[in-house]
Amino acid sequence: MLYREAGQFITHYRADQRLFRLRQDRIGFYLLLASAFVLVPYCGNDYWFSAILIPFLVLSLAGMGLNFLTGYAGQLSLGSAAFMAVGAFSAYNFNLRVEGLPFLLSILLGGVVAGLTGVIFGLPSLKIKGFYVLVSTLAAQFFVQWVFTNFAWFSNDSSSGVITAPPLDVFGLDLSSPAGRYLLTLTIVTALGLLAANIVRSELGRNWMAVRDMDTAAAVIGIAIPKTKLLAFAISSFYLGIAGSLWAFTYLGTVEPHGFDINRSFQILFIIIIGGMGSILGNFLGAAFIVLFPVLMSHIANGLLVGVMDSGHLENFQKIVFGMLIIGFLIKEPNGLASIWQTFTQQLRVWPLRYWSH
C-alpha cells in the first residue's frame, strides 16, 4: 500500500541510474536529510550533539571507508584506526604549519595523506591474499601508532604527544559550538556518503566486487587487479583519514595516538559486520547500534537499577546484554542489519500480499 510502485515507469536512462528509483524512497531520503539538517539542530541539545550524533556520524564514515576495502573489494583489514590517525595528525600539521590554510582543505589534505599511506600498506595485497593481507594492515596499525608516539614533531613537540583541534572556522563561520560541530560533521558525511553510494555503483565499484567474488575470473575478463586493489586501499584510507580528522577535531577536540589503537580498528570492523558488508546503509545502522545501544542501556540501567546493584556490576551486566544482542542478531541475520532492512522493504512492497507474483 505505502510502497506502491504502480504507475512509476522508467522512461529515461538517467532515471534508471538514480540512487533511489522508487519515488517513496526518494521522498523518504529527502525527509531524512531535511530533518537531519533542520529539525535536529533546532531540537537537539549539547548532549545529543556531542555525545551521540557526532560520534555516530564519524563512525559511520569510518565504516564506509572500511566497507569499500572489506565489504566491496574483499580485502580484510585491521588497520582502520591507523589510517584515521594518519588523517588526523596530517590534518593537524597542515593546519599548523601552512599559514592561512582553510580548515576544510587541511582535512582534505589529511585524507589524501592517509590515502597514500593506505596504498603503501596495500602493496603486499598484490602478492598475498585473504587472512595474510590482514597481517600487513596489522603492521600499519602498530607502525603508525609507534611513529606518532615516538616522533614529537608530529604533535608539535607537545610533551605528552597529544594534539588539539585548531579553531573550527569554515568560510568565516565559527563552528565550535556543539550544533556547529554537528552540522560540519553532517555536511561532510552526507557529501562523502553520496559520493560513496555512487562509487560503488560505478565501474570501479563493480570491479571491486568482481575482485572480491573471484579475482582470477576478474583478471580473465580484463580487470586490472593491482590497480583495482590499490584504489580500494587508497579510497578506503582516504575516507578513514577524514573520519580520523573529524574524530579528533569535531568530536573529541583532542586526541593522542593511543586513541587510535587496535580496539578502534576492531570497533570499525564490528560496525561493518553488524551493519552489513557491501552496503552503504549498513555502516549507518552498524554505527548506530554500536554507539547508541550502550548509551541507551546505560541510561535505562541508571534509571531502573541504580542503588539496587553495585555500579561496577551494573556496567558488566550491560556488557553481557550487549554481547548477547550481537550474537542474537548475527544468528538471526548473518548478513547484518542492512539485510534485515532490505527484507523489510521487500515485504513492504508486496504488502498486504505475501509473495511476489511472477
Add this chain to the structure above:
Amino acid sequence: MKVNINKCAGLVLALNLALVATSPNARADGEQYFPLQSYRIGPYAAGGSGFFGGFIDYLQYVNLKEGGVNNVKLTWSECETEYVVEKGVECYERLKHGLNGAPAAATNPLSVGIAYATLDRSTADKLPLITINHGRTDSTDGSVFPYIFPLQLNPYSEVSAIINYIGTESGGLEKLKGKKIVTLYHGSPYGKETNGILELLAKKYGFKLTLLEVPHPGNEQQSQWLNIRRIKPDWVILRGWGVMNPVALKTAQKTGFPADHIIGNIWSNSEDDAAPAGNAAKGFISITTHPSGTNFPVLQDIDKYVIKASKGNLEDAKRFGTVYYNLGVVNGILNVEAVRVAQEKYGKRPLTGEEVRWGFEHIHLDDKRLAELGALGLVQPLKLTCSDHEGGGAVRFQQWDGSKWNVISDWVQADRDLLRPIIEESSHKYAKEKGITPRDCSKES
C-alpha cells in the same frame, strides 16, 4: 537537559523514554551536585574504585556530620567511564547540567585522556576540571587555563621533587654531579611527559641521565633491566603505571638491583603496585602527596560517621586508608573547601561552576585550617591563585616494608621557580595555537 528536549518532546518521544527513566522525581533544589566520571571496571579499576570510594565517602561524611556545606547538601551520581576517553566525554555531557536542579560544582575524571578531551568543553561550559596530582602540566598557568586545576602536584614538580630528594640523600644537590640516574618510563603520553624536564635537570646538576622506555603494558622488562645492570646507576626512577610496577620490582630483584634505590613516582606508589611484587618490593621507595593509613582525625571521623553506619562506598573494607582511598579523601577535602570558600563570597546556596572556580582559586590551607579539617599531615599546605592552579608542589617519601608504606621523609619541595618559566612557555604556545588571550591575573580579585 529536560527543558531543551521538551521543545520537541513529541518528535523525540522514543528517545526521551530513556531519559525519563533516569530522572527520579525528587527535586534537589538547594543541593550542590558532583558529577562523578568514575571507573570501577576495566584494567584500572583498582585506582578508580579506591579513589571514587574515598571521594564519595568524604562527601557522605560532610552530609552526615554537618548536614552539607553550610546546610547546602552535597549530592552526586556516577557514570562509568572504564577509563575510556569517549565514554568519559559521554558522561561529561550527560552530567554537566547538574542533577534535578542541583548545579554541578566540578568534574574529577582522574584520567589524563578524559581530562584532555574535556578541557575545551570545561572552559566553554564554565565548569572546573580537577586533575589532582596529574594532568596537563602547563594548565598550572591559570591565566591561560582558567578552569583547569592540576591540584597539589603537576608532573614537572613531581620529577623536580624526586631529584631534590636524591640530592639530599647524596648530601646536597651539588653532590649530584657525576651520579648516574636511570628513568624507566611507561611508553605512553603520560610516561613521556617528564623526559624533557629530566634532561634539563640533568644538565643543570650534572648527573648522567639514561631514559629507558618500557612498551605498554610493561609485563616484559628483561632487556631494560639488563641494561640497567650494565649502566650500574645510583638510582632508578620508576615512572610506571599498573602492571608495569610490580614487574619492574620483580625484574630488578632478579637482576640484582636493590629495591631501596628505586624511586616510584606518583602512579607507582600504591599498595596495588608494591604488594603483588611480594618480597621483591621490600625497601622500595616512592613519592606520595598524602600518607596512607587511618591515623588522621578526618579518617577516624569517616570511619565513625560513614563506614560504621554501613554507608561506606568501598566494597572491600580493607582498602580503607590505602593510598588510592586517601587520595579520594584528599580530593574530596579540596573540592568541598572550594565550595565553602566560594560560598563566603557568593552566599550560602548551591553555586554554579563559575562561582566554584573562584573558590578553587582562593583556597588557602595553612596548618591551622588543616587541623580544623582533621587533615594535618594528610593534605599539604596549599595556596591557589589565579596564576597558580597547582598550589603545593611538595611530596613526601615512603618506603614499603613488605606489608605497608611507612613515611620516611618530611615534605620535599619541588623547585617551582625553575619550572615556572618552562610552564609559561608551554602555556603561551598553547594560547597562541588556540587563539586564547590570557587573563590578566593582577586584575582578578
